[in-house]
Amino acid sequence: MSDAEPADLLLPGAPDVRAAAITWLEGLASERRLSPNTVEAYRRDLRQFLAHLARQGTNPDIPALIRLKPRDLRGFMAARRQEGVGGRSLMRGLAGLRSFARHLDREGHGSVAALAAVRSPKVERRLPRPLPVAAAVAMASPDIRAGEERPPWVLARDAAVLALLYGSGLRISEALGLTRRDAPVDGTDAVTVVGKGQKTRSVPVIAQVQAAVAEYLKLCPYALPPDGPLFVGAKGGPLSPRIVQLAVASMRGALGLPDTATPHALRHSFASHLLGRQGDLRAIQELLGHASLATTQVYTKVDAARLLDAFDSAHPRARAS
Template sequence: MTRETIDDLLDTSGELPLAGDLAAAAGAWLDHLAHERGRSPATLASYERDLRQFLAFLKRDLGHPPCLADLARLDVKAVRRFLSARRREGAASRSLARTVSALRTFYRWLEATDRVANRALAQVAMPRIPKTLPKPLTVEKAAALVDDEGASDDWIGARDVAVMLLLYGAGLRISEALGLARRDAPVSGRDVIRIIGKGGKERLVPILPVTQKAVERYLALCPYPLDATAPLFVGAKGGPLSPRIIQLAIARMRDELALPETATPHALRHSFATHLLSAGADLRQIQELLGHASLSTTQVYTDVDRERILTVYDKAHPRA
């Protein structure tokens, strides 16, 4: 979250005027998240957007720029009106749940800093999110996607393979792979890398030799000089590589490799976890490798593996 973005939210002459005390509190909270809690830019952008939508609703609902006293008086009915308004605008349950979570975080901070104490948001049930299972690729499809045998001396192709191998071979999130610096490149002699994931959670991730070789090949072909602290993976013009480029690269390969529409960068991370579980890996170990804060998040892969086993059973058993 840049200082400019925070100032945009607090601009009292713009679209969303706030009373002075609330403007100061909102800015202090966003600064707290950025500098003390170490939230990622993507998380900060989401929190800023959720807070902006909430305060814009309050302004319309109250008929005046909201202040801290208004937040103190907020009741459950007002929160429900806000969520209903967001639902009418087309917000899905997952987005609404994230919004409620962000606003609860804001209110907890307000209480912890002796600004406002109000438990209305805590009394509102979280929107129900339909349970969806991860959609991993098969072992064969995943292997075909990251296969670089017979590849040309195209540095962009080598880069894409190296990124995808970090997703499938190490279970990294796309943001984690693209967040690596040149000095942290997983090359020969470095078979473990340190990753700072969601919520600042740190983990050690082993790197396969095939991934090391792919990264080395990319570095050998990359036409741009890479400073030690610069991003490891760069775009066609030498700037930081956008996740969208990897998404498009996989999309272009779907027809060629007969991949499902669910083939995405994150599907490679799902495939990493599912294939490890199928091979007998311990769920706790997979949790550590993925950087999940809770084992319950990792347990979803047991449901994926169970469905795979039942599918195989249905196809193979003579009486199925």
């Protein structure tokens, strides 16, 4: 039995639909190199859609799929909602159906116009999880890892990178993209970084972060050329983001932090802590390099959530209710 045959047996619909689905799924795995889990999810989404159409009295063949109306898609999504399926799963399911429709079009069967007329479901944006101030400050200090058997310059390097994430709100790619010439030392109190969309911005660097970078440079055993990377790995090459992620993971236990405490959480913490101290939202948007203010406004919800938690735990009326 071939790998494709189980999908054939589990997919409802006419033989031409099942044959097209097998070719599509094989292409996802071999040509687009999607993960087995993703391919299985797409197969399951297509099966559920075809089963829904069958329950509506249709055993669809390809011409029937081409003739689908937007109401057919909306009916399927409404039925899935009633089964408790969330917005993210519905969005992925719709993406799978659109991928199959593109396959049908490429194979010369025609366009499933109904899919273009149906909007993707709205998905509530997950709020970032900032770290407590004390934990964020501790992560940006080499002291928290003093007992580890690592060279002092490595601990200083990691502390300097994390200080830039928390103290200046940089993305990890932005921090690791700095050159030695960019180093905020010797009176330089700002760095110019290249963010998403290749947009550059200037970000101020506070004295504590400047001191962390200076300490790293003092201890670093390598001669760093001006146009070479500011932060280097153990053998002198560009520092991998994975190394920084592992450094943060090693600190989570000591600080009692959850798995959500990642390098990127330090950037979230930068924004949330500034906002909590009445920082201007527009200024925070510029510091973070967000193209839209709406992206930055998510931090107002974070701050509101923090205040509500404090109210629930401390306010006399909240405890009495």
